[in-house]
Amino acid sequence: MGIHIPYLTSKTSQSNVGDAVGNADSVEFNSEHDSPSKRGKITLESHEIQRAPASDDEDRIQIKPVNDEDDTSVMITFNQSLSPFIITLTFVASISGFMFGYDTGYISSALISIGTDLDHKVLTYGEKEIVTAATSLGALITSIFAGTAADIFGRKRCLMGSNLMFVIGAILQVSAHTFWQMAVGRLIMGFGVGIGSLIAPLFISEIAPKMIRGRLTVINSLWLTGGQLVAYGCGAGLNYVNNGWRILVGLSLIPTAVQFTCLCFLPDTPRYYVMKGDLARATEVLKRSYTDTSEEIIERKVEELVTLNQSIPGKNVPEKVWNTIKELHTVPSNLRALIIGCGLQAIQQFTGWNSLMYFSGTIFETVGFKNSSAVSIIVSGTNFIFTLVAFFSIDKIGRRTILLIGLPGMTMALVVCSIAFHFLGIKFDGAVAVVVSSGFSSWGIVIIVFIIVFAAFYALGIGTVPWQQSELFPQNVRGIGTSYATATNWAGSLVIASTFLTMLQNITPAGTFAFFAGLSFLSTIFCYFCYPELSGLELEEVQTILKDGFNIKASKALAKKRKQQVARVHELKYEPTQEIIEDI
Ligand SMILES: O[C@H]1[C@H](O)[C@@H](O)[C@H](O)[C@@H](O)[C@H]1O
Structure with a gap:
């Protein structure tokens, strides 16, 4: 008996979302390898599981997708559990969020404790504004180009580039004795912040299983707001320490170094590898991400990404x-x-x-x-x-x-x-x-x-x-x-x-x-x-x-149905991929 790869067949038209959503009401599982009890049809609309005998030509697992392009993604979804590899990638990428928060957060405390350390005089109000705004300006400049750079050089290399800018920016600031050196340091650090603020959420959303994509991307925001909190906390603690602001800036080197080192050992996203035509690496990363998914399904996922690219x-x-x-x-x-x-x-x-x-x-x-x-x-x-x-x-x-x-x-x-x-x-x-x-x-x-x-x-x-x-x-x-x-x-x-x-x-x-x-x-x-x-x-x-x-209404209906589909499958403890493996 040959191996059958479960995939989705659909004649659903993409041109009408309303129809597409309507057609997604019915989710069918049919397999020649299924035991008779498992053959049947799940009707989401009625919230009942209907088991009907499968006819001879219903000889494969089918799940109706919402559009023609989406050939395998629904099936992949059912096997998408959170692997330690995805967790690692998410945490390493979101260190950029921490640096975004820390670097934009420490400046208000630093400006208080800086005193007369720059140019031997108290900074004017205008100078304080320039030092603060330099990071936002730097971030604005690089965020315009970071997306294109991410497609050309890769998400990972861009994050590593942002690490270098964080390091250069921090060293310039820590050693600054003039206002202008401080401002240039802040600007270069801003270059890093701009790249990180764009690439980290992009990276995470490309590796995340869809049902928890939102949550994983929020991890970056958690690190960001956590970074701001840590910056204010450290700032308060170092307020009265001589040259405390230099320590505050210097501390930002730690997360940067950690991220750079980790990235040396981690891959880019499968979507980026597909864009570059490196399907072998895309497959490898997907395999490491979805350890409980069969090779055949991974291959179809790669095919799907190629089609969409x-x-x-x-x-x-x-x-x-x-x-x-x-x-x-x-x-x-x-x-x-x-x-x-x-x-x-x-x-x-x-x-x-x-x-x-x-x-x-x-x-x-x-x-x-x-x-x-x-x-x-x-x-x-x-x-x-x-x-x-x-x-x-x-x-x-x-x-x-x-x-x-x-x-x-x-x-x-x-x-x-x-x-x-x-x-x-x-x-x-x-x-x-x-x-x-x-x-x-x-x-x-x-x-x-x-x-x-x-x-x-x-x-x-x-x-x-x-x-x-x-x-x-x-x-x-x-x-x-x-x-x-x-x-x-x-x-x-x-x-x-x-x-x-x-x-x-x-x-x-x-x-x-x-x-x-x-x-x-x-x-x-x-x-x-x-x-x-x-x-x-x-x-x-x-x-x-x-x-x-x-299409607000259609989106709400589709999101609801996607949730129901996953809930149904979890309820049934139906693991399509597992079954295929058992049947081989
Ligand atoms: O999402 C973040 C977060 O809310 C920060 O607190 C804020 O300072 C940033 O500007 C924003 O982009």
Whole structure:
């Protein structure tokens, strides 16, 4: 008896997502190797398992996919358990998240303890702004090119390149005695941050099993917010140590070195190897990732990736890059992916989180907390804890749902803060905020509580979900698409950081918070109409959803069915691959 590779046959049309989803109602398992009791049909719609005798020509395992391209992915999914190899790859890649958080986080403490260590004088306000913004600027510059670089050189090599920039940047800063050396060090470190912020989530989403892809990508965000928390913690501890800021910067070399060393022994993603035509390595990585899956299924998965890897035409790299950009803008599903990816990153920055973190120090001082580092720890601690909540809910509850819980929550918290600011009364003396009413203020407490509430809703939704951006784009435009989205994030961060104080001065804190509340409200509407539910979908299925609209309803139905399929199979303890192996 020959080996039969289970695969999916479908006549489902890709052109109509509604139909496609409708056709996915029925999931059939038929196999000549099955025992009669196992032959049958699972009807998901009725939530009942129906066992019908198989006819002679129903001689193979079939699972109807949602689109023609998706030949093997459903079957692969059923065998996708989390192997130690995938966990290792995820943790090593997400060290980039830690460095993103640590390097953007330590600067506020460093600027306090730097004193007169640079040029023998206290840094002016403008110089402090330049040192802070240099990292965002550096990140913005490299994020524009990192996606293309990831396709040309590989995800892994790009991460290793970012390690080198972290090292050069950190050494320049640690040894800095002039303002300009410090600023250049921060800029080069920013180059590394930009690359890491794009590549790490891309890497993770390409190696993750789809049912937990969201969760694994959130690990990067957890490391990021954890990195910010550690930076504030170390900053508070080193505040009064002589040259403490140099130690603070020097500490960033440890995670960089760990990541670089680990990457020397780890491979790139199977999708990258397929892009390069190295199918042997792609197969090898998939085998190590899915240890309980048969070789035949792995081979079909590689075939599937090859089919989906329609390479972009072009004689040389610039021509290919140009054609990729064209493809990104002219293919409707890509354009929608771009609108969602860039839209979510812009929302993340323009709803004011980062500036709020900065300003919270002043607010807390008004109610008696004198240590602004401690304040930052409380706020960034909330950010970290609720990223953890997102970790547990992103695949179960779904990305769309947590966004639609988070954004209205943020709107409400910002409205309350705006009202409280109005009654607290803050005036400006130059660039320094002065609270009119001194001493213990109940409005001050309201502001503190609602800043924490804001942080919680932010971290749960918009702080985390935009970094799932890689799943929006098909393989051939994924690098460049995620570049656009990441660059939007850094551009937003730069704009907000450099206009926040001016806003506070010109439209008052109450006005500024009301402005952010208005943007959060508009963002809720954007997400309601434009952000489909993508949890549990294959990376390639996302394009089917975005083909002829944002297809919110169809996406929700498909995500639900994917969950039911997996739940059914788990319930049945039906392991198609295992059976094939037993039958051989
Ligand atoms: O997702 C992260 C996270 O929310 C950080 O706390 C924030 O500082 C970054 O700007 C953002 O990209």
